[in-house]
Amino acid sequence: QVHLVESGGGLVQAGDSLRVSCAASGGTFSSYFMGWFRQAPGKEREFVAAIARSGGGTDYADSVKGRFTISRDNAKNTVYLQMNTLKPEDTAVYYCAAASVGVTRIRSLYRYWGQGTQVTVSS
Numbered sequence: 001q002v003h004l005v006e007s008g009g010g011l012v013q014a015g016d017s018l019r020v021s022c023a024a025s026g027g028t029f030s031s032y033f034m035g036w037f038r039q040a041p042g043k044e045r046e047f048v049a050a051i052a053r054s055g056g057g058t059d060y061a062d063s064v065k066g067r068f069t070i071s072r073d074n075a076k077n078t079v080y081l082q083m084n085t086l087k088p089e090d091t092a093v094y095y096c097a098a099a100s101v102g103v104t105r106i107r108s109l110y111r112y113w114g115q116g117t118q119v120t121v122s123s
Contacts, residue, residue: 002027009117022096038092
């Protein structure tokens with residue numbers, strides 16, 4: 001059982017940067033592929049980014065490519081999402097998740113989820 005806790009969300013202005021973190025406990029963090037998803041009010045939860053166990057491979061949704069960077073520190077059992085040039089449409093609850101099968105965009109393949117952290121971008 002892996003327990004995930006997100007932090008670092010908040011209210012920022014368009015064009016600002018923000019880094020959200022996800023701390024893992026209760027399992028072998030380095031054995032999991034990690035992902036970030038987000039859910040805006042009234043919308044489905046959508047893929048944002050994913051990273052391989054070693055950090056050597058990443059994948060991004062087209063909407064955030066070039067603005068967001070996913071990274072991980074296995075020594076600290078933490079995965080990060082650095083978000084730059086934020087837009088109002090990035091407003092959502094951001095969730096981290098852990099998967100065993102690979103760097104994937106498929107939500108159902110993620111076995112463990114955090115409770116989410118709210119990111120609000122004002123225009």
